[in-house]
Amino acid sequence: MVFHSSKLEKYSPSSQFFDINEFPFYWIARVNALYSQEMEKTLKPLGMDIARWRVAVLLSLYGTLSISDIAEHAIGKLPTMTKIVYRMRDAGLVEVNASETDGRVTVVSLTDEGHDKVKMVLKTTEKKVFAKAFKGFTEPQIKKSTELLRRYFINMSAE
Amino acid sequence: MVFHSSKLEKYSPSSQFFDINEFPFYWIARVNALYSQEMEKTLKPLGMDIARWRVAVLLSLYGTLSISDIAEHAIGKLPTMTKIVYRMRDAGLVEVNASETDGRVTVVSLTDEGHDKVKMVLKTTEKKVFAKAFKGFTEPQIKKSTELLRRYFINMSAE
DNA sequence: TAAATTTAGTTGACACTTCAAGTGAAATGT
């Protein structure tokens, strides 16, 4: 039946019934772009950018991480992360050391200055970005959104 | 009451109760990164990348767009879009013309080769990316995810 | 209608990301 369309067809980009405005990945990309843009505005005056910021937050949450760990959490390429980390070191934000248990591994952690900068950015972005984004959301709705996103992530991580 | 935490506090990055795994924007960034990574794998052998791909899809859906239109839909900077478009023209994927009604405007549209390439990419990514991502999702769940994402987008677009 | 302003796009310099090709340390195989 060529002219019958299941409801799911509009989520299938190759279908004639595809509707980009109903396609979750289109909105994920757009929300992410907008979020990044907003964050950049805050970060720039503080001499940071999104790349450095993601690394800084991960380090503030997890303490010490290897460059591979950072690449994994931030879903980035190793050479990129290496360079971000050394740029951050040159800016005094992180400390870089060879692992004591595995000579191949480079471990990274925030300096005091790095911790301070994280606190500063969070304080600035609190109302400007987060309060704005969550406006009108109830706790269960935020939770639901996280849950659905996590499911997409798990699905795509499979194999 | 310093030691009391409202449920919403865990979504507030500067709170001591903040939990990154419950933070929607963390997952949006990760899902987006993973999705981009998967797409790149498909696009690379075809001589494309995510940037070119986003432009190509928009053109295949909307027909002819100005460079500003493209920048708006894709949430990118104008100089970036200009360069992507001319790279795509050099690769034979799009046609670039001055608007007949407004001399400032540059209008862009897919060539036949561009249309073919879009079809090819969609066919390849259908099962590899989309079917995989939506696995286990019902139609209402996909719809709900889009709805929530759109709300985040609208919130952040405000002002 | 001429001047001033706004809009849409382009360009060059520079910072950043990525690929490909390394290095050296650890784990594995024989």
Next chain:
DNA sequence: ACATTTCACTTGAAGTGTCAACTAAATTTA
């Protein structure tokens, strides 16, 4: 125990993205 392979980076070259400065067309203002 030694050779081979894998792992965790690191580096240089090439490609991209972004800012600032510019051009030219359209619109607004005086």
